[in-house]
Amino acid sequence: MEKRSILAIGAHAGDMEITCGGVLIKAARAGTEVHMLHLSLGGRGHPRKSPAVYGPQKEEEARECARRIGATAHFLPYQDAEVPDSDEIKIAVANVIRQVQPATVITHWRSSMHPDHAAAHRVTDIGVLWAALEGMGQGPVWRGVQRVIFTENWEDPEGFTPYLYVDVTAERDAWREAVQAYELFRGGVYAFDYLGYYTALGKVRGAQIGVEWAQAFAVWPWAQRQRVDML
Ligand SMILES: [Zn+2]
Numbered sequence: 001m002e003k004r005s006i007l008a009i010g011a012h013a014g015d016m017e018i019t020c021g022g023v024l025i026k027a028a029r030a031g032t033e034v035h036m037l038h039l040s041l042g043g044r045g046h047p048r049k050s051p052a053v054y055g056p057q058k059e060e061e062a063r064e065c066a067r068r069i070g071a072t073a074h075f076l077p078y079q080d081a082e083v084p085d086s087d088e089i090k091i092a093v094a095n096v097i098r099q100v101q102p103a104t105v106i107t108h109w110r111s112s113m114h115p116d117h118a119a120a121h122r123v124t125d126i127g128v129l130w131a132a133l134e135g136m137g138q139g140p141v142w143r144g145v146q147r148v149i150f151t152e153n154w155e156d157p158e159g160f161t162p163y164l165y166v167d168v169t170a171e172r173d174a175w176r177e178a179v180q181a182y183e184l185f186r187g188g189v190y191a192f193d194y195l196g197y198y199t200a201l202g203k204v205r206g207a208q209i210g211v212e213w214a215q216a217f218a219v220w221p222w223a224q225r226q227r228v229d230m231l
Contacts, residue, residue, distance in 0.1 A: 005033040007102035008151075009093065009124045011083050011116035012042030013062035013075075014182050018198055019151035020106060021069055022168030022175040022215050028070030029171075035100045037074045038062055039089070039120055044080035046189055051080070061182045068178035074100075083116040085123060091137050093127030098139040105148045109218055112156040124148070149217040152205075154197055162216035163224060165205055169212040172202065 006027050008016035016024070016036050028034045041062070043055030059075065066073035076092050078084065097105070107124040108117040125148070130136040132143040149164055150156075168175065176195065179185040185194045206214040 004104075005035065005100055005102045006104045006106065007035045007037060007097065007100050008071075008106040009037045009039065009120060009127075011039050011108060011114065011120035012045070012080060013038040013040075013058045013073075014042060014065075014179075014184055015108070015117070015120075015153065016106065016151065017065050017069065017179050017182070018185060018194055019153050020215050020217070021065075021178055022171040022202070022213070023166045024069050024071055025171040025174050025178065026166065026168050033100075034069065034071035035074060035096075035102065036062075036066055036069075036071050037076065037093070037096050039076050039083050039093075039123070040078040040080045040116065041075070042080045045184070055080075057183070065178055065181035068174070068181060081116060083119045083123075085119045089123050090126045090130055093123050094130035094137040095139060097127055097131035097145070098137060098142045101142050101144055103144055103146045105145050106151060106217070107148070108153060109150040109156040109160045111158040111160075112153070113158075114155045117153065117156055121150070147219070147223065149219050152201065152216055152218070154192075160218050162205060162208075163219045164217040165209045165214045166216070167206070167209065167211040167214050168202070169206065169214070172199075172213045 010016040024034050041055045041058040043051040046054040108121045110121045112118045128145050202213040205216045
């Protein structure tokens with residue numbers, strides 16, 4: 001049987017959940033195996049808690065959020081604001097891809113005001129390639145990635161054009177409940193209203209495709225080609 005797993009790779013715990021958690025919930029409910037890989041915990045992002053306190057808290061929150069989504073959480077040990085663009089992390093990402101064997105890989109868009117997000121994009125891009133090559137990591141090669149798509153993140157707007165829309169009206173409430181496993185998304189950490197922003201964004205994306213609520217992704221320009229046999 002064809003494998004349909006999804007692997008969402010985020011720079012920080014919370015990035016993938018807040019941007020495409022509804023889509024992940026929908027997939028998990030349909031029986032698709034859903035995995036999330038957090039390259040760092042994002043443990044330096046709290047104005048009043050030290051990384052030594054906030055890092056472990058975010059790991060706990062990531063596990064709880066994954067449980068609510070119906071996904072499995074994986075972690076790499078990189079530090080917040082220090083996600084590298086190195087061969088080491090590309091091999092580590094390739095190894096997780098080989099282990100999880102996803103058909104769909106989701107990550108950040110290529111340009112971002114946050115260097116960790118841009119790094120996550122690059123190491124995922126190379127990781128998918130290296131996972132498919134002999135001698136580039138551990139475990140059997142995996143050539144089954146059929147698409148790599150990019151989430152809509154308020155920090156990654158430059159050049160982002162939504163292309164692939166998923167109707168997740170039925171998953172909106174479960175998404176709101178899942179992401180609130182994070183203190184960050186319950187509010188009070190930053191002035192930025194994450195939950196309000198992404199709830200409203202889903203309303204906008206939904207309106208554009210004629211449904212109540214949707215989450216959208218960018219794709220590579222060469223993935224926008226459509227073949228038809230006749231007009
Ligand atoms: Zn982030």
